[in-house]
Amino acid sequence: xxxxxxxxxxxxxxxxxxxxxxxxxxxxxxxxxxxxxxxxxxxxxxxxxxxxxxxxxxxxxxxxxxxxxxxxxxxx
Numbered sequence: 001x002x003x004x005x006x007x008x009x010x011x012x013x014x015x016x017x018x019x020x021x022x023x024x025x026x027x028x029x030x031x032x033x034x035x036x037x038x039x040x041x042x043x044x045x046x047x048x049x050x051x052x053x054x055x056x057x058x059x060x061x062x063x064x065x066x067x068x069x070x071x072x073x074x075x076x
Contacts, residue, residue, distance in 0.1 A: 005039065006072075007036060007039060007068070007072050010032070011029070011032035012026075012028070014028075015027055016029055029064075030054055030058050031065040032068065033051075033054065034051040034054055034065060035072060035074060038075065039072065039074060051076075052076070
């Protein structure tokens with residue numbers, strides 16, 4: 001899958017491998033999904049709301065998310 005930005009490339013490299021009905025699949029971690037939703041020009045109000053809901057609804061590495069936001073110059 002082509003990655004349009006460095007953030008997307010890192011998200012693909014850091015994807016978790018999960019089992020889906022006996023088949024391994026790679027899934028982007030929620031920290032990276034949130035960060036991509038905060039990246040311009042896709043960071044509209046709807047995506048920011050989804051990012052906030054996801055941040056509150058799943059267990060994640062909040063330190064990693066904060067580091068991604070700082071490193072890629074993102075904001076809520």
